[in-house]
Amino acid sequence: MPPPTTLAQLTDFAAHAYEGLDALADGEVRWNFGQLSDAVHAAARAVIAHGVEPGDRVALWASNSREWLTAALGALAAGAVLVPLNTRYKAAEAADIIRRSGARTLLTERGFLGIDYVAMLHGSGEDLGALTSVVVLRGDATGTALSWDDCLARGREVSEARRSARAAAVRPDDLADILYTSGTTGRPKGVMSTHRQVLAGIEEWSKAVTLRPGDRYLLLNPFFHTFGYKAGFVACLLRGVAMFPEAVYDVDRVLRRIADERISVLLAPPTVFHGLVRHPRLADHDLGALRLAGTGAAVVPVALVDEIRERLGIPGVFTAYGLTECMGVVAVCPVDADAWSVSHTVGLPLPGTEIRVVGPGGPSAGALPPGTAGEIAVRGPQVMLGYLDDPQATARILDGDGWLCTGDIGVLDERGYLSITDRLKDMYVVGGFNAYPAEVENVLRGHELITEAAVVGAPDERLGEVGVAYLVTENGQRPDPAELTAWTRERLANFKVPRRFHVVPELPRNASGKILKAELRRAAQEDTQEAGNGRPAAPGAARHAGERTRQEEPEGESR
Template sequence: MNEVADADGFGRGGTGAGAGAEAGVGAGPGAGVAVTGETGAAVAAAGAGAAGGAAAGDAGAGSGPAAGGCGDVPDPRGDLRWGSIAGLVQDAAARFGEREAVVDGRLRLDYRQLGERVEHAAAACLAAGVEPGDRVAVWAPNTLDWIVCALGAVSAGAVLVPLNTRFKGAEAAYVLQRSRARLLFVTGTFLGTSYVASLRRAAAEGPGTGPLPGLPHLEQVVVLADDAPESFRTWKDFLADGDSVPAEAVRARAEAIPSDAPSDIIYTSGTTGSPKGAVITHAQTLRCYAVWSELAGLREGDRYLIVNPFFHTFGYKAGIIACLMRGATMVPQSVFNVDTVLANVAAERISVLPGPPTLHQSLLDHPQRDHHDLSALRLVVTGAAVVPLQLVERLRAELHIATVLTAYGLSEASGIVTMCRRGDPAEVVSETSGRAIPDTRLRIAAPDGTARPDGTAGEIWVSGHHVMRGYFEDPDATAGAITPDGWLRTGDVGVLDADGNLRITDRIKDMFIVGGFNAYPAEIEQLLGLHPDVADVAVVGVPDPRLGEVGKAYAVRRPGSTLTADDLIAWSRREMANYKVPREVEFVADLPRNASGKVLKTELRSRRRSA
């Protein structure tokens, strides 16, 4: 049967059969409540059974403490150790004290100071009227302010909603409206774009009486800068309100957060083109990234350059959360620039550098590489695109990096499903995404849900403690993604080898990855369809030597139109995030479709290959 659990026994079985239930993530099939989103505990699986409860009776699942050891981690159950992300922050402040926590330009904070800043931000959230379960959004690049406001909101019992920094105003407004966020932290200007102005244009009209009439649920907008427009607030003024909140009230709020309460909603687009919010709990986050930290070998004193955006599950959780767990120093970088990466790695003695293959390839090929001291680098985690064998070999041989790992995950599974192990051969790291993490089962499924024979491709199904509680306020989408017995249908196609390593072979959902960013054709097609001269359009991913993949649009002009490829690309750059913008446009008389009217994208891909 093409179905496996974690092969190495690391942490298998947790603390016993059904252990996930005590953290609120494994109550069993059918145990979920409606995804109402009104307050904390109500945001759970809509009839999906909080995936994880089904694991105990299936192949390879542990059934007690004796089912497997935990390597060097005395307590792999991060959810039980810390209880909540708020508990993790304060524990890190106590344990690591004067160890450097964050370096952001000239700003340097130790763990004690970071804990104080987070508590101050949490106090300000209480002063602003934030209640447990309220959604609080952050639309900003990787900075110390992002870390503080996000962790402060979560410590006040709020549910974090990170917004993609590549979004345009309308895209951000959609997620804010869909999540009904009450509070937004937003950067002033980033990459030459005024986020405040962009959002005001997108949500200027509507029935609301708050700072943005088009978003009636949004009560406050806090600009992470010294200046803010009328009806918005500055970060400094917002924090000042927290001075009147007693420390006891802040700590009581943090201590009252249940481990099974939602900690964040990560919005991810799908084949319908409409972003959906994957609801993840404190327990799931803590448990997953305690395991991730151990498998990766992250340790106290590491210096971690976080280039992966904080709005991604990986940047936030394998970055900020993992560093808090292990006492590593966070060095956030707001955009990928290879010159800046080289300078930071050398100046800050960076030892940990996760990122897409594009980042590492650019580093290796940089003409000034040998002029920088990169000798502190010891751990690289990559993935999210094709990883050439030569890249893995060069990282090990030329930069003497001891550990190079790849992994596979998705927002709906807390960002992690499989991971290579330290010591895996270069071929395994390059050609596969590693083995299932502890307490996770994989199934290579046929269309009817049964397991495929070994060595054959099928849809990747996942079951375990990390599967989302559901899509926020979308029970139909939740039911379509998670089976009644707790299996998550990923929409990706893969094969398991004899050792349980997963190889991704295709994507049912047609998603492609542009320099580490997930791009969804249906969403891009919807946006392109808004152009007045586009009658019909289909988008596919095509190979790109620098970014891995980029979008190619096949467009049908409206009668009489003289629209050119350059015109449509230029329009796209104004209307959508840059990674969504098609790099190629080909105009066609019509799109190939099957009898039911569905576009035959396989034909478009083969047409492009043959050309």
């Protein structure tokens, strides 16, 4: 069977190419690729029976599970457009995306972390636009909502010929999904991607990171995120990799599951690997099957790369870079690269992908020389169609030659390896000098007591802006701010030295592990205002910054 050209063909391809191999384990349910394909066929018949037509938008608001996966693939196979929703959303946030995307059907669940999404949404009084039906994938269906089991039962009345015809009618350039960024500059934007774009990017990424048939991949990244969805289960189906979804991260459970299920692939933020290598019972678990570790979304210290290879025994370690606007995949550092390269770069562009570091004139003005910092521009088959119903925002980021300006600052070295130095919008100006937080954060992490650091700009009456640092320290120790100032001043120009330091229990992060700089900027601004009123500012600001609440992430959700 030839490789799939649409996501509607994906499970049939996997069933043929990887017949008999393990495909999925979720609770007591274990499927091979043939059984998974049958389950997706049943899901496709269910959504067809439910009245979903080609091109209809289907929103999916639920945690990682086999129901999420089969319902999503079934909807795609029926020609629908998938609209995933973040499980951390509140009713107003979810309703806004449901309304603006034009979703007619919502697939959701009840009871995840004690949350009743159905009741929360319907009790909110929010305008739900074109939404006409709600289907409960997991949990009891009440009121007008239908259960997924009832939908599957109705789907048995749909003939196999009708299901097959719907899948065959899907074309590579049809819209496959709309994933919403969490943008800091306004409302979330809907990133539109075709079947061709998804498959083109993920095919090259899965080869670059060396996924192979028979691998066993613990899916920690949430399916609503481009990485959990596309570099998660789409990649697994393309490469014959068994999927082990996790709805909630728990380090003890993850450690047990890696050992018990002989997991070979683990992709997660650095904090997950940090927790594993320091787990007090690490030696009690056989992690010998692990061969591939992928991380990113934050700075990865050289020491952590070494610990992953030495303490966890994982030979292949890679970092990667991508944005929602590029299917989450742009560049990959080779899995056998030296620890310094894995730590300090995101490697080489994927085959067929171009990366250009550009100045204020944009891509049309040409590339800057190697070693020069500038905005990262990307061109390739995985670049999005554009933002839904927002041609102006699309034109600002995507030019007529296909170059997408990412808003990230980076440097290409003589090897062609890309380093991400900062977000363009994270830069702040101290007395007329540009300050890039990543540079300051790298220095702070070199202090013996500091394990994590995040720096943001805050208003300052004299200098315009100054740096404010939020720090996670060993065992919560509180280093003397004067000592930190002196230590940092020895290593950085004076204007780059943070003016305030706050020790926090943890840094706020989004679901993919990326630090929520917008939340820290708000905390720093409140800190400044309180200090101006003569009130002690640090404790309140530290508490605010340490809360694990969902806030806006940088647009593009770069990794």
